[in-house]
Amino acid sequence: MFKLFRILARGAAARADEEFLDRHALLILDQQVRETRAALERSRRALAAAVAADQAEGRKLAEIEARATDLETRAVAALAGGREDLARDAAQAIAELESERDAIRSARSRYEAEVARIRSIVADATRRQAELERGRRTAAAAEAVRRMRMDPGPNERATLCEAEATLKRLRELQQEAADTEAALAEAEPDADIAQRLEREGFGPRNATSAETVLDRLRRRAEAA
Numbered sequence: 307m308f309k310l311f312r313i314l315a316r317g318a319a320a321r322a323d324e325e326f327l328d329r330h331a332l333l334i335l336d337q338q339v340r341e342t343r344a345a346l347e348r349s350r351r352a353l354a355a356a357v358a359a360d361q362a363e364g365r366k367l368a369e370i371e372a373r374a375t376d377l378e379t380r381a382v383a384a385l386a387g388g389r390e391d392l393a394r395d396a397a398q399a400i401a402e403l404e405s406e407r408d409a410i411r412s413a414r415s416r417y418e419a420e421v422a423r424i425r426s427i428v429a430d431a432t433r434r435q436a437e438l439e440r441g442r443r444t445a446a447a448a449e450a451v452r453r454m455r456m457d458p459g460p461n462e463r464a465t466l467c468e469a470e471a472t473l474k475r476l477r478e479l480q481q482e483a484a485d486t487e488a489a490l491a492e493a494e495p496d497a498d499i500a501q502r503l504e505r506e507g508f509g510p511r512n513a514t515s516a517e518t519v520l521d522r523l524r525r526r527a528e529a530a
Contacts, residue, residue, distance in 0.1 A: 332449050339442050346435050349428050356421050360414065367410045374403040 381396035 332446060335442055335445065339438060342435055342438065346428070346431050349424075349431060353421070353424050353428050356417075356424065360417050360421060363410055363414055363417070367407060367414070370403050370407045370410070374400050374407065377403070 377396045377400050381393045381400065384390070384392040384396065
């Protein structure tokens, strides 16, 4: 029996963990996206530093090759001038420069291969990070819709159905007010018959019209 209780306890703990993860999945995903974004940024900076170092090695290699070429030209001139001692010293310096040149070339060859490998990894990580962030935005929208559709508890926000019911009731109240005003207007027969007589041309017009103003202006013009 004790063994059965232990199994049940482990099962309950596992289910509690799953339910906790389910409830906070979006929050966990947000944090994971932030961490992967930061890691990707560190990788990009490391790659940029590696490329900059390789470029510095390239400049150093060019300088060494230029110095070796210059020394070789001078050593040939020294030999032509009978100064083999100077030419020998130049040859020693040239040999050291060429050894350093070969070492840099070999190191750069290995370095370039490693940089290309890192660049490929960073490019793949950038693509996956972009896809992850797009998926996160989609998941956030879907989660918002899911929460909106959930049956609200006593302390939760109203649902769309409740809001639509409120709007329907408000429109009904507004329609009732409009109907009441129309009924009140119909209950004043004197005002209604006066408007009908005015429209038919019997009696003075209460509202000023453009024709009325124009007639007045004509009379003033004739009097002038």
